[in-house]
Amino acid sequence: MSNIRAVAELAGVSVASVSRALQQPELVSAKTKAKVLAAVEAVGYRPNLMAVKFRSGKSHNLVVLVPAVANVFFARVISGMQQTAAEKGYALLLANTQGNQDIEAIYAKMVQTSQADGLIQLRAHNPFGSATTADGSMLPMVNACEVLDQQQFPTVVLDNRAAARTMTEHLLSLGHRRIAMVKGPQRSPLTRDRLDGYRDALTAAGIAFDEQLLCPGNFSLDSGHKAAATLLSLSQPPTAIFCENDEMAIGVVQRIKQSGLRIPEDISVAGFDDISFAAYCDPPLTTIAQPAEEFGSTAVALLVDILQGRLKKAPKVILPYELVIRASTGPAPTTAAPQPTRG
């Protein structure tokens, strides 16, 4: 691999002149610039950017911790990150953590060992352990989607509580009184916020909260399917099921159909995220649309702002959501609670 010294030698100038000719052409004479460019061409010179990064102390890499890259929603977030990172001259180092904190720690270390300048976390967990560096400065981390309770870090988030309340109100407005919720992992703040929103709406409508109508899930299609089975087997099944993501809702839809019940005539189903498949579900899914790509691009933009010193305090960016009403939700059945015909 040819280096800058080879170029300098061939061009008959110093390495400093070569560097200047390439980086600040206005500082060198036209003659020198021409000689340098010719020599660069001749030896096929490509500057070793690793050396530049090392010298400058900036890797221009950003670590991204993603619980599951194969998740449709996260894939969109990554897509948005990628776009903005490229625009700002950063590359993304992708880490598929699968919720494993050891893996998170390994990648977080890339920041501490100068392999990356900053980190974006899509889960409510701080992989660094503390919020500041040894010298007390803010760690270059942005938290998006599911955010930490303590607000030491810049965050990009949806008002999950309000969104869940909006969806629940939509279902209430259709006359539903027994509304089940298929939740995400128990401990996540995201799930807690959405549960709060759900309860807010119930309380406002004067409906008692029923623990039986809460069903755990893990955001997978299968967990939705299982949750629906549980809910349908209740002595008093719900007339509407609100799922914390679209995958689970699609699983729920399948299970309900397998029971011979109709959606939304017998039971309404709602999701969250508005992934592309939601509109192609049968019936098309009522859901909360999140600006997934914007989560990614905003997170990257914030992180770059921090890295370049344009941001002093940790901001909290709240992105808008939208209730998307499709055919999977409809008026609550007026008759007695429907009974499964099979399954």
Add this chain to the structure above:
Amino acid sequence: MSNIRAVAELAGVSVASVSRALQQPELVSAKTKAKVLAAVEAVGYRPNLMAVKFRSGKSHNLVVLVPAVANVFFARVISGMQQTAAEKGYALLLANTQGNQDIEAIYAKMVQTSQADGLIQLRAHNPFGSATTADGSMLPMVNACEVLDQQQFPTVVLDNRAAARTMTEHLLSLGHRRIAMVKGPQRSPLTRDRLDGYRDALTAAGIAFDEQLLCPGNFSLDSGHKAAATLLSLSQPPTAIFCENDEMAIGVVQRIKQSGLRIPEDISVAGFDDISFAAYCDPPLTTIAQPAEEFGSTAVALLVDILQGRLKKAPKVILPYELVIRASTGPAPTTAAPQPTRG
């Protein structure tokens, strides 16, 4: 940020001893090692791995060019890459190319500028322009999923021709004689191979090829929906539609239902990939299962083998596929071709 010299000073030893104590502890005395480790702890030393990479000339980064990270299938491939890369001590630099060759070129340059050691391409395109470096050695690239015609690069691929033939034969065995195909982008070798397999099966069954039954698509849900509309409006519509991926098949399914036709009684639909949503489609989708994660892990393993000099010639790895028969395909209708009732 503390460096190795600070540690050396505090420990009262040379920088070489510090380096050895951390990298080849068997070379230093127990006493020195203890002093060094204490000093490391005291100053909170983290080796600057950027410096190490620079010095060694190995970045231990791999660039991955993905047409669309938000695509469900590719997301799984990335997931597999991530896993294997982490095991082998490499990090993934993710590039979302969206088919844009300029973006590909920018990221390919990361290899040439030593920011990455190698590259994985998921499309049939060589972002480097040539197959060898200036000195004639093989470029560190692996091509997966959709592969280049010329075989200068190691490739990981499905026997798409055989897979398409298998699916077509499945449909033929159900009595279908008018089998449509919803294709991917025209110029891709992947689409060409699958078309060849489709024609192989038709020829073997003595059925004439009908150009009208080929429908272009772009692997999106929407393009499947549109393709179905076109196919249903034919004077003689197909009795089965074979789509080159599951997204398009799901789009096709929706459009067919909107026409009031039943699947599979009136028309059969088949996909390709076996994404998780395929099993949750209504009816569940017959498809070709591809080992997506294995594409990723194999591609990374091959690339690392190249980088570490364990691989001299470019191998071609062919991964297995599996015909997954679900409810979206069934016997061809025995009556006259069904007519749309609405839509």
Add this chain to the structure above:
DNA sequence: CAATAAAATGAGACCGGTTACATCAAGTTC
């Protein structure tokens, strides 16, 4: 105890750029 082998340690070159500073040539001003 001297001679020698073996183990431990230190000094400093090196990777490939950038850049502060020194140097030098050419032009400007009085």
Add this chain to the structure above:
DNA sequence: GAACTTGATGTAACCGGTCTCATTTTATTG
């Protein structure tokens, strides 16, 4: 023409590690 300014270029330090080679210390042996 001397003094000074300006622009172009070169020299070499520097980033933070690794690693070769020389040197010193310790262990072994006759």
